[in-house]
Amino acid sequence: xxxxxxxxxxxxxxSIIMPAYNCGDYIGFTIDSVRxxxxxxxxxxxxxDCSSDNTKEIVKQYMVHDHRIKYYKLxxxxxxxxxRNKALDLAKGKYMAFLDSDDVxxxxxxxxxxxxxxxxxxNFTCTSYTKIDEIxxxxxxxxxxxSIRDYDxxxxxxxxxxxxxxxxxxxxKFKISNIKKRNDYVMWxxxxxxxxxxxxxxxxxxxxxxxxNAISSNKSSLVGYHWKxxxxxxxxxxIKSGYLIIYWIITTLFKLR
Numbered sequence: 001x002x003x004x005x006x007x008x009x010x011x012x013x014x015s016i017i018m019p020a021y022n023c024g025d026y027i028g029f030t031i032d033s034v035r036x037x038x039x040x041x042x043x044x045x046x047x048x049d050c051s052s053d054n055t056k057e058i059v060k061q062y063m064v065h066d067h068r069i070k071y072y073k074l075x076x077x078x079x080x081x082x083x084r085n086k087a088l089d090l091a092k093g094k095y096m097a098f099l100d101s102d103d104v105x106x107x108x109x110x111x112x113x114x115x116x117x118x119x120x121x122x123n124f125t126c127t128s129y130t131k132i133d134e135i136x137x138x139x140x141x142x143x144x145x146x147s148i149r150d151y152d153x154x155x156x157x158x159x160x161x162x163x164x165x166x167x168x169x170x171x172x173k174f175k176i177s178n179i180k181k182r183n184d185y186v187m188w189x190x191x192x193x194x195x196x197x198x199x200x201x202x203x204x205x206x207x208x209x210x211x212x213n214a215i216s217s218n219k220s221s222l223v224g225y226h227w228k229x230x231x232x233x234x235x236x237x238x239i240k241s242g243y244l245i246i247y248w249i250i251t252t253l254f255k256l257r
Contacts, residue, residue, distance in 0.1 A: 011041035015093030019083030026102035039110035047083040081183035126159035145200030
């Protein structure tokens with residue numbers, strides 16, 4: 001693993017996994033938030049899922065000034081799961097961090113979260129996060145991370161994708177099932193079965209952008225994918241799967257998450 005010295009300490013390499021598809025309107029803000037990190041030893045592995053907009057041109061402009069940004073384009077549009085798996089294959093870091101191409105991190109996100117992990121010996125963590133609208137305005141909503149979750153806890157409450165970091169040196173890398181939606185959820189369920197606990201930082205350290213045309217914006221269409229995760233991938237009983245679906249619907253309708 002590559003290391004750099006900063007303030008008499010050693011920073012382990014963090015690989016930031018980012019699939020992208022037609023995010024030209026937002027990806028510059030996302031990359032800016034990575035480059036603004038106080039933690040400097042990172043690589044941003046950006047996998048373009050055959051965007052038809054100016055995503056590639058924007059990323060290439062950043063690459064001229066920052067060698068830590070690495071861009072790859074899939075040969076055909078394959079979905080976020082395939083893109084994330086490709087990024088994981090290329091990642092060289094001790095830590096795997098995940099960031100959607102329209103979300104943003106706060107400047108101390110990596111430094112605080114990696115410090116939290118190293119001080120406590122945690123291998124799987126997440127943070128609280130805020131919600132912003134399409135143009136970056138605050139929606140005055142904060143999704144609080146639970147201090148600790150086990151497998152059942154992650155089944156009920158999935159962490160925000162752009163808040164998660166896990167220690168790949170200790171746990172290995174986790175590939176994602178090739179389903180169109182909820183593929184990040186499947187990954188966290190894989191990790192929690194190996195690591196046993198997910199630890200959360202209460203402080204918000206990132207913002208999730210709410211887009212009207214995003215693949216996850218149509219909540220009703222996600223019900224079938226949740227059922228697929230519970231019954232086909234996790235092989236849960238009909239009763240438990242039904243309970244989890246109802247729990248998810250209630251928390252979504254009342255904006256508890």
